[in-house]
Amino acid sequence: MDTKTDGRRWHDMGGQDAGPICDDQHDFSLWEKRVDALMVLCSGKGYFTVDGLRRVLEDMGEEAFETMSYYERWIASINQNLIESGAYTTEELAAQMAEVKARGATYGDASLGK
Amino acid sequence: MGTPALANEPLAVGTSVRIRTLMPPGHVRAPVYLRGKTGTIERAIAPFKNPEQLAYGLPAKEHMLYRVRFGTRMQKTLTI
Numbered sequence: 456m457d458t459k460t461d462g463r464r465w466h467d468m469g470g471q472d473a474g475p476i477c478d479d480q481h482d483f484s485l486w487e488k489r490v491d492a493l494m495v496l497c498s499g500k501g502y503f504t505v506d507g508l509r510r511v512l513e514d515m516g517e518e519a520f521e522t523m524s525y526y527e528r529w530i531a532s533i534n535q536n537l538i539e540s541g542a543y544t545t546e547e548l549a550a551q552m553a554e555v556k557a558r559g560a561t562y563g564d565a566s567l568g569k
Numbered sequence: 570m571g572t573p574a575l576a577n578e579p580l581a582v583g584t585s586v587r588i589r590t591l592m593p594p595g596h597v598r599a600p601v602y603l604r605g606k607t608g609t610i611e612r613a614i615a616p617f618k619n620p621e622q623l624a625y626g627l628p629a630k631e632h633m634l635y636r637v638r639f640g641t642r643m644q645k646t647l648t649i
Contacts, residue, residue, distance in 0.1 A: 469600045470600075470601075503626055507625070536626075
């Protein structure tokens with residue numbers, strides 16, 4: 456099947472050659488666990504659904520899939536969905552990011568040791 | 570107000586269904602490998618909000634969600 460012209464989108468990989476699959480267990484870092492928890496909170500509070508998460512991940516494209524880690528893509532998608540649903544504005548996000556950045560260079564400093 | 574009507578017609582177990590071959594851009598749930606394939610309704614699950622609308626933060630109509638069985642063999646095309 457010609458996958459370039461038939462309308463198939465990049466993420467719709469089912470049935471295509473995948474190559475070897477890595478079945479190693481992953482050891483997630485604290486920030487990654489927090490991204491996962493954030494998704495649970497966001498859907499629980501009704502800001503958006505897992506469908507919105509997937510929609511933005513798909514729209515981010517193949518390059519993001521190849522260059523960003525799993526939870527890097529998740530937090531980008533969660534942020535996009537939160538802006539779209541009106542949870543905060545980009546202006547508010549910018550102000551908060553500047554405040555966090557000013558706390559210090561390490562994750563511990565930025566999260567106030569929590 | 571009663572229960573809102575479902576957005577799709579009820580289908581009986583055993584009904585043969587074919588996945589449309591449409592290829593719109595956007596968030597589409599039917600994987601390409603199933604489009605154009607024929608399956609059989611195995612059972613009705615429950616009314617389910619359309620995830621293709623939920624994905625954009627839109628109010629979503631409820632459709633009956635079905636479990637559909639597809640064969641794993643390649644479908645052969647008969648050439649006459």
